[in-house]
Amino acid sequence: MNAPANFRQVKALPERLVVIGNGMAGCRAVEEILARDPARYTITIFGAEPRVNYNRIMLSPVLAGEKSFDEIVLNTAEWYAANGIELVAGDPVDHIDRERQTVVSRSGRVEPYDRLLIATGSDPFIIPVPGRDLPGVVTFRDLDDVDKMLAAAEGGGNAVVIGGGLLGLEAAHGLSLRGMKVTVIHLMPTLMERQLDEAAGWLLKTELERRGQTILTGADTQEIIEQDGHVAGVRLKDGREIPADIVVMAVGIRPSTMLAKTAGLECERGVVVDDHMVTSDPAVLAVGECVQHRGQCYGLVAPLWEMCRALADHLTDTPSGYQGSVTSTKLKVSGIDVFSAGDFTGGDGHEDIVMRDAARGVYKRLVVKDGRLVGAVLYGDTADGNWYFDLLKRQEDVSEIRDALIFGQAFALGGGAFADPNAAVAALPDDAEICGCNGVSKGTVVATIKAGACSLDAVRSTCKASASCGSCTGLVESLLVLTLGDEVQAGAKTLCKCTSFGHDDIRRLIVEKELRAMPQVMQELHWTTPDGCASCRPALNYYLLCAWPGEYEDDQKSRFVNERLHANIQKDGTYSVVPRMWGGLTNPTELRAIADVVEKYNAPMVKVTGGQRLDIFGIKKEDLPAVWADLNAAGMVSGHAYGKSLRTVKTCVGSEWCRFGTQDSTGLGVKIERMTWGSWMPHKFKIAVSGCPRNCAEATIKDFGVVCVDSGYELHVGGNGGIKVRATDLLCKVATEAEAMEHCAAFIQLYREQAHYLERTAPWIERVGLDYVKSQMFDDPEAVKRLAARFRYSQTFMQDDPWAKRAAGDRADLHQHLATVRPAPEYV
Template sequence: MPKQKLVIIGAGMAAGRLLEHLFETAPDAFDVTLFNAEPRGTYNRIMLSPVLSGEKSYEEIVTHDDDWYTEHGVTCRFGERVVAIDREKKIVSGENGDVPYDRLVIATGSNPFIIPLPGHDLPGVLAYRDADDTDRMIEACKPGAKAVVIGGGLLGLEAAAGLRLRGMDVTVLHLMPTLMERQLDPSAGYLLEKELSGRGITIRTGANSKEIYGKDRVEGIRLDDGTDLPASLIVMAVGIRPNVAVAKNAGLDVGRGILVDARMQTSDPSIYSLGECVEFEGNCYGLVAPLYEQAKVCAAALAGSADQAFVHTETATKLKVTGVDLYSAGDFTDGDDRDEIVFRDPARRIYKRLVLKQNRLIGAVLYGETSDGAWFFDKIRKAEEILPEARATLIFGQSFAGGAPLDPMAAVAALPDEAEICGCNGVSKGQIIGAIDKNGLCDLDGVRACTKASSSCGTCTGLVESLLAFRLGDAFAAPAKKTVCGCTDLGHDDVRRLIVSQQLKSIPAVMQELGWKTSCGCAKCRPALNYYLIASWPNEYVDDGQSRFINERVHANIQKNGTYSVVPRAWGGMTTAAELRAVADVVDKFNIPAVKYTGGQRIDMLGVRKEDLPAVWADLNAAGMVSGHAYGKSLRTVKTCVGSDWCRFGTQDSTGLGIKLEKMMWGSWTPHKVKLAVSGCPRNCAEATCKDIGVVCVDSGYEIHFAGAAGMEVRGTDLLTKVTTEADALEMCAALLQLYREQGFYLERIYKWSARVGIEKIQAQIVDDAENRAALYARFLDSQRNAQTDPWAERASGQKDAHEFSELVLAE
């Protein structure tokens, strides 16, 4: 049978999901042409906020890349708008030409609503809708500059939080008296407002904008009460409108959205529609769960099956605004025919409200503690009758009602099969259990691949794992990953991911939100968490010295007798007579018992008394020397040979490059210690090929090696790539270090990280992808902005940690 021609207009999340279902159920039925006005394929739009705040890169949220489209034979017309549909001839006209269709799917999504205020078209006034808007906002971000977000709904608050994280001074203007009034009642809205204010975001409710002003670009906004708010960036996030233009012009039936039936068919039987552009039984949709449901139904309809129908259901909103825990579902407006049950714990900032009608739960708002959200939502959807004896304890949630212990396994065991586990993808407990049984799944990735559960926003990962454990028992526990330590069941990868995705910014926040089993961790997890927070929130997280091993806390190496050793930096292994003289004077002055050359071309003074450290550092500082971080999980030494300056074989200035690398990288914290070397020719006198990162200069440029080791294990490096200029070598090395900083587990050396993730994957991200390399390089430089303060100078001056270096004297 010849393939039918299927044209899809729009490559948003609904269209992406539709294609997946279609290729699963009817892989050979269609020749697909995919138009997208945006110059790209499908990405996870829900995750644009983490991209805005800088926790994720755009690449990380792409769900369908070029390879996927190629593999499935999709003809992509990205960056091209559809101008008309000729239903008679069955032709779609794009800006670059016509495409005939047998079936057509319109998935044009929605447009942001722009309030037609005077000045709304000035440069610097943006909507917040797609990846381009996000890019423009990131470009406009300048720390300390003022931004105004119009709209205190989900999108507006996420935009405000993201801009705030990028250091902007943010004001949110909201027309209504409380934030997110569509999803929250006033009490929860008040708590949210208080929380966001505490994070430095100014909230103005009941604010009516009058005009945006500015000469060549936006300079500020005036409210109708006369208030004048200067701003260099204004974001409008006041709502969306179904994008129906192309459908309307084609003469399809259109209300607020494109009218569809339960099989997603429009008024023209050859044309289907789904996503935010449709209207079904009077409802339009903006959350992803129903859209995914539509994709499933639409794929079935296209494949010729008539047994699936879309049904309007309540949707639940779970918000992730900078770690604020909020859940709302159903209808929670007041009314004479309704009762409510309210629970408040002001000190813990917890608020829960359940709305009942004729003894049935119809709405729930949870703030601060949302673990029972799915359980309440299930009762709302099933319109289950709440019996009087259950009503008294209903608000305390599932564990209390069932009398079950607070054990996640028991909690998932007690959920009914229809209970929704993954809100984004609409996957129920029964579906997950079914997939585990049918496909013999034994891990999270398997469940993600087969059911999509936990593959979008990821907040249900814990529930899915509990389900796996519940179904498989020990079979699931057996391949369980290595946990960080006994304080948690999570592995390093989970912790790293969740710190970013849940925007956890302090050690107590991590322990609280990720359910640490001890009150304040242990000597294993605390240093790891401290590092992950530094790496995830550079320039923002305040280092916790008490969570560092003593060497990093006092910036010297503890010795077996409780004295310390001191190693100043010798940039690229070079020194001067003045430095050597200063070292000699310090050794004499403080009676330092031993002086040694290290293997990394530096001088080590051993046996310094702790109380002498600040004075020793002051003298070394006075001679221009700074900490060599010989004690840290950080950049240690950059060993060099003399290179083309002196050596008759030298091909490049290896010493100079070594010094540049060290000047660029010093002060950065890393998962484990990092040692570099630069050799000026393949004779490799600096022994670069057993270092974490090693550069070997050759006539034609620079070989970049990495993942060597010469300690407990001895391992030659792997060649990452070869570059031709010194600037390229610096960028490549910095990008590699940054990737390691972002992906490495604490105490995992580069060679172990490389073995875990694979050399090819590292090369793909750094060598093959120039854009990603540049982004990593930029992130590295950004994280170095406030990292290069000499810790010795801070302590020598007595400004920092003075208590470390003095004993308490007893008054006897």
């Protein structure tokens, strides 16, 4: 019993602690140990960089010229000396010998240890493209990288930053301030997608572009181009080339585990450690960005401090344990305030609280679960970021202040009364401005309400408060409640739960405010969800498409499946395919091609539709492009039987064959179909042309119907043969075919521009009245001409056969499987 104890005492001189890594984690760990027990260890620190420890996260301000290197030094040479620490700088450790408990440095120096601390941090991830090793391609990790960038910036010129994450954007900002023309290439569709949601990412992109940077999202790098042995530019997979005098790779970091892995320590993504930062070898510890704790790797500084505390507690025999970290991020780009923390991906039981202030460029989103704040994204106003982060870390119950939470600490905690937004509004003086856009005071709004405006809509139309950008909708609603109590009338139906606006207001504001992209509409009109829902996305996509023909890019992910795959989904998940038959006419070539497709793809059923064409059933989504290629080859195009669009033009045989026919109804039907096919509409749209009043084409239950008579053409609108049968109203009678077509185009355009999404012509006309439609078309003698011209202009962008594009390989990802899983390939 005595002997071992004595032996230990003899040996219990200071233990030897060797630290691999002279960065923020390694040095902080040493500081924490010294603070607890300065005499416990003899300490040696190996560092790869030939300098003392500095604050790596402040490299961005150094690049931007806001700080000098001396200002970001954390531990001076004097500090190492005063604490008896031996610093071996510029001589990285190459090998760990766990049997002998020694490390070997690159220069051959062998250092024995009792305890070893690995703090190797992380390595920048280099994307494996040709040209990645060229001179002029740099990463953004240490001071040497900054020096290279500064040297490049002296000559001005072009810089390309690959990676639109935190690091990449800070590098871009610095280079931009140093006078370079900067292009950021980002693989994903939105910037900083790991920290920001789509809405905040869009605001950030807009601001950076305003500052003169070029931001290319969804851009995949193909190769880095060389000229005269130096980098000259970057080529993207889509063929674009961007000139560059320097290329900064900032696509991400990876835990630096090579040394630990070679030494046989357990590593996954990082060096695996327990709650006391001990690796699979009890004598070896690890800390910082190189570790993986409970499955998590961290690339931020805050978790590192917590790890170092737990590590030092363990190494000084007062173990406390590390529980993992909740992290927050701030972008260090001066003048742009971005903050994100916790889990903002949402999900079951997660409630989003969103506030947008378009005038100030502010977007705030809080995620609450079970009465606790679990995530936050702030853009434009991050003053309350730390408060939210604190609430989040402390898991504090926020139910009491939930309604006022989004307005920030001062408001939410400004006394019990203010936790209720109504009370806060009640406390405002009469001259307080409620609506900034239209300069309306609280007194004016209250007076308007007292004078009889009992709903949000009534207030908007009477005194204009909240009629423009809508950011004060909440305040006006509070004033309605305060003034009227229960007598507040529900407003017009909103488009969906994501917005306080109805369809008409949204359509009007898209045009008035020139909103040209979906995230822009959501920001400017204060959407209460980050990315909308299955109701508003397709509606907005249509409204934008209609408002900005030729400019707005159709968003496939906001399309219902049928319009995305250009076929009709059936109950078993297969699709039906309907080729267009102009006016219901066909020929042997087309019929043969259809018959061949039916046999070739084993279509179990072919059916004649009510719209005078053939429907091929049971086609798999992966076979669709091939089916279309075969149909295209016989001259057929998409019948749009799946779309909120022009479906068919049904005809009878007319004067060409029929003994009662008065006009060439078949010919007119074909002409109308050639004019109108391919146009997207609020809902499906059916046309028919009958050659005489016997009306064999059933034109009087169509959205637009032509009934030919001896003296000309009767034009009918608003019919429907669906759930609720509605016969058409007579719009007018015209004398010539040309006039019939002009009126058809004009009526369609009026419907396209004014109806609500998913509203057929029948309910639309019931809602607005036939007289309204007539006055829109006929009060101004030029109206028909103008409407028809707008329709024809829009059609110049629409009459591309979508099948032909897909058959040629466009968006193959929508049709192909990702892969197939074969459970036991060794037997296949």
